[in-house]
Amino acid sequence: MTIEPIAWDSDRLRLLDQTRLPVEEVWLELTNHHEVAEAITSMRVRGAPAIGVAGAYGIALAALSSAASDLDALIADLRSAAGQLIATRPTGANLSWAVKRTLAAAQAADGLEEARRAALNEALLIQREDIEGNRALGQYGLELVPERATVLTHCNAGALATAGYGTALGIVRAAVEAGRQINVVVTETRPLSQGARLTAWELLRDGIACRLIVDSAAGSLLQQGDADLVVVGADRIAANGDTANKIGTYPIAVLAREHGVPFYVAAPTSTIDMSLRSGDGIVIEERPADEVSSSAGRRIAPEDVQVSNPAFDVTPHDLIAAIITERGIARQPFVDALRNLTR
Amino acid sequence: MTIEPIAWDSDRLRLLDQTRLPVEEVWLELTNHHEVAEAITSMRVRGAPAIGVAGAYGIALAALSSAASDLDALIADLRSAAGQLIATRPTGANLSWAVKRTLAAAQAADGLEEARRAALNEALLIQREDIEGNRALGQYGLELVPERATVLTHCNAGALATAGYGTALGIVRAAVEAGRQINVVVTETRPLSQGARLTAWELLRDGIACRLIVDSAAGSLLQQGDADLVVVGADRIAANGDTANKIGTYPIAVLAREHGVPFYVAAPTSTIDMSLRSGDGIVIEERPADEVSSSAGRRIAPEDVQVSNPAFDVTPHDLIAAIITERGIARQPFVDALRNLTR
Numbered sequence: 049m050t051i052e053p054i055a056w057d058s059d060r061l062r063l064l065d066q067t068r069l070p071v072e073e074v075w076l077e078l079t080n081h082h083e084v085a086e087a088i089t090s091m092r093v094r095g096a097p098a099i100g101v102a103g104a105y106g107i108a109l110a111a112l113s114s115a116a117s118d119l120d121a122l123i124a125d126l127r128s129a130a131g132q133l134i135a136t137r138p139t140g141a142n143l144s145w146a147v148k149r150t151l152a153a154a155q156a157a158d159g160l161e162e163a164r165r166a167a168l169n170e171a172l173l174i175q176r177e178d179i180e181g182n183r184a185l186g187q188y189g190l191e192l193v194p195e196r197a198t199v200l201t202h203c204n205a206g207a208l209a210t211a212g213y214g215t216a217l218g219i220v221r222a223a224v225e226a227g228r229q230i231n232v233v234v235t236e237t238r239p240l241s242q243g244a245r246l247t248a249w250e251l252l253r254d255g256i257a258c259r260l261i262v263d264s265a266a267g268s269l270l271q272q273g274d275a276d277l278v279v280v281g282a283d284r285i286a287a288n289g290d291t292a293n294k295i296g297t298y299p300i301a302v303l304a305r306e307h308g309v310p311f312y313v314a315a316p317t318s319t320i321d322m323s324l325r326s327g328d329g330i331v332i333e334e335r336p337a338d339e340v341s342s343s344a345g346r347r348i349a350p351e352d353v354q355v356s357n358p359a360f361d362v363t364p365h366d367l368i369a370a371i372i373t374e375r376g377i378a379r380q381p382f383v384d385a386l387r388n389l390t391r
Numbered sequence: 392m393t394i395e396p397i398a399w400d401s402d403r404l405r406l407l408d409q410t411r412l413p414v415e416e417v418w419l420e421l422t423n424h425h426e427v428a429e430a431i432t433s434m435r436v437r438g439a440p441a442i443g444v445a446g447a448y449g450i451a452l453a454a455l456s457s458a459a460s461d462l463d464a465l466i467a468d469l470r471s472a473a474g475q476l477i478a479t480r481p482t483g484a485n486l487s488w489a490v491k492r493t494l495a496a497a498q499a500a501d502g503l504e505e506a507r508r509a510a511l512n513e514a515l516l517i518q519r520e521d522i523e524g525n526r527a528l529g530q531y532g533l534e535l536v537p538e539r540a541t542v543l544t545h546c547n548a549g550a551l552a553t554a555g556y557g558t559a560l561g562i563v564r565a566a567v568e569a570g571r572q573i574n575v576v577v578t579e580t581r582p583l584s585q586g587a588r589l590t591a592w593e594l595l596r597d598g599i600a601c602r603l604i605v606d607s608a609a610g611s612l613l614q615q616g617d618a619d620l621v622v623v624g625a626d627r628i629a630a631n632g633d634t635a636n637k638i639g640t641y642p643i644a645v646l647a648r649e650h651g652v653p654f655y656v657a658a659p660t661s662t663i664d665m666s667l668r669s670g671d672g673i674v675i676e677e678r679p680a681d682e683v684s685s686s687a688g689r690r691i692a693p694e695d696v697q698v699s700n701p702a703f704d705v706t707p708h709d710l711i712a713a714i715i716t717e718r719g720i721a722r723q724p725f726v727d728a729l730r731n732l733t734r
Contacts, residue, residue, distance in 0.1 A: 070693045233699075236683065236691075238581055238605040244684065244692040252693050259697035262581040262683055264606040264639025268675075268704035271641060296607025298614060299642050306645055332611075340579065340605055341587065344689035348579075349587040350413045350595050354602035356576075361611035 051207035095209020100142030104171035111167035178211035181374030186222030203294035205281025215314040282315035289365030289382030290327025327362035394550035424449040438552020443485030447514035450493040454510035521554035524717030529565030546637035548624025625658035632708030632725030633670025670705035
């Protein structure tokens with residue numbers, strides 16, 4: 049059974065509520081873009097590609113639920129919905145890419161009902177392309193994975209972070225399907241524990257061997273030679289290859305280089321933002337303090353403590369051995385390689 | 392009001408139960424060494440120097456509660472208690488040092504009652520020396536702290552990790568007392584959150600400015616130049632300066648070097664184990680899986696997930712700019728400097 053956390057169901061969007069995993073599998077039914085925006089903000093759906101797909105469906109829902117009586121009024125409604133959706137999470141590139149693409153499909157239509165259909169069809173297409181792209185990405189990634197390998201990953205770049213199959217975990221799945229002996233080391237990923245809650249859940253569900261460590265144990269793991277490669281996802285990749293991903297990615301990249309372990313980024317080309325020359329231009333989302341001062345819903349720190357909670361960090365391109373996409377592998381120098389892949 | 396988490400009270404040991412902080416301040420009353428061993432295993436008292444002091448009192452309690460009718464029988468009882476106490480936590484050096492020292496004081500006595508008194512007096516002396524030593528250590532550390540500084544620390548090497556005042560946080564306290572403008576960045580320190588629960592608590596209680604981050608945010612903090620120095624404690628220091636400390640210390644040391652930020656270790660000389668040539672010989676305690684698969688008492692990971700939970704890692708000496716002790720500062724090459732300090 050493939051894990052697909054996002055499903056279109058005749059007139060509504062069904063979303064697996066990832067804040068409830070692994071304890072409960074709760075499916076949400078969303079009927080308008082406000083609910084989609086809330087689901088993204090609250091990280092009921094998360095992972096840059098999955099957020100993109102959800103955002104596309106947000107536009108489709110806005111089109112279906114709009115009371116507009118002509119095309120111009122519909123497009124105005126969709127522009128407003130697009131602005132609201134894109135503002136939910138600033139760091140990931142896929143959200144604005146998918147929202148704008150769905151909006152453009154509606155804009156290209158000749159009439160009101162055609163525009164509504166076009167928005168939904170575009171969202172369905174983006175979802176299907178994402179899964180197919182991840183399978184292609186997994187096949188490209190195979191050449192980087194030895195016959196027997198321990199793979200360190202951070203956060204969740206799996207089926208739950210995409211429309212299905214996953215990016216970093218898509219490579220793991222492709223390697224397992226190819227008969228390779230793969231062990232995955234999963235970092236917990238504080239503050240929201242996507243590694244412990246989501247990556248461990250989806251790997252166990254697929255029968256893929258894994259073990260869980262706290263984030264700060266990645267250092268001694270690499271020091272002791274207990275990982276053969278690192279593969280992570282990405283939220284936004286600048287033209288030079290600098291990569292924003294979940295907070296804690298950058299330390300792992302530095303430690304991987306320290307110990308001669310290759311560090312790979314796996315992401316669809318929709319994550320690549322050629323408008324940014326480098327990672328300096330990436331906006332890092334600061335999330336609420338209580339994500340850090342609490343854990344599993346309980347306060348752990350004194351009430352009046354100050355908190356910094358950046359959701360992402362930026363890994364400089366020189367620490368990245370390769371960026372694996374659904375169209376092929378980019379290697380250094382990334383500028384040319386990424387330009388070719390996004391052409 | 393100085394924080395002193397360990398207090399002798401006529402015939403019993405009073406311990407601040409650190410597993411209950413910061414929510415509650417619960418004091419335990421322990422009357423025998425079995426209870427002391429349990430308190431150490433369960434981390435009701437933790438921090439290598441504090442564990443040493445508690446262990447010394449464990450021997451004192453064993454001496455007071457022993458039914459032995461002659462000195463030989465008493466010493467046999469104390470040896471047994473010493474073995475039980477030392478086995479509770481293998482990585483820290485101070486525990487066996489303090490237990491053996493207290494045992495030796497009893498052994499040097501001429502009679503049964505004198506031995507009982509000697510054990511208690513030695514434990515009281517070890518406690519007093521630890522606080523005084525930390526104040527001296529803080530003064531030595533002053534020369535490493537600029538007039539205005541942001542200090543990154545990991546775990547808790549504060550008053551709660553010692554008999555009082557602290558080692559890494561002793562330097563912070565000395566700098567604040569000297570009128571310097573100090574901000575402390577506190578890492579949460581998963582899995583048991585000693586940074587969030589204990590370091591933040593004791594700094595706020597002393598009115599010292601601090602802010603809390605997740606462990607994996609230390610990388611981008613250092614990358615952005617937002618820390619001037621790193622100071623951590625130590626559980627065991629080998630003769631060459633290799634230092635075992637809380638899991639997650641090693642990644643911070645690597646990142647500090649990456650960004651040209653000095654990385655300091657602060658510890659009493661009782662932490663230095665000249666019998667070990669290097670960190671390779673340090674036994675790393677593996678703690679229970681549920682510390683990682685749970686957080687704040689709630690399960691976060693799937694029930695059947697495998698876990699690795701090393702409590703410590705080893706930072707190679709070449710990443711350490713200086714080791715600050717109560718007898719002075721050791722710099723590279725550490726072998727000679729540490730030999731001189733422990734002579």
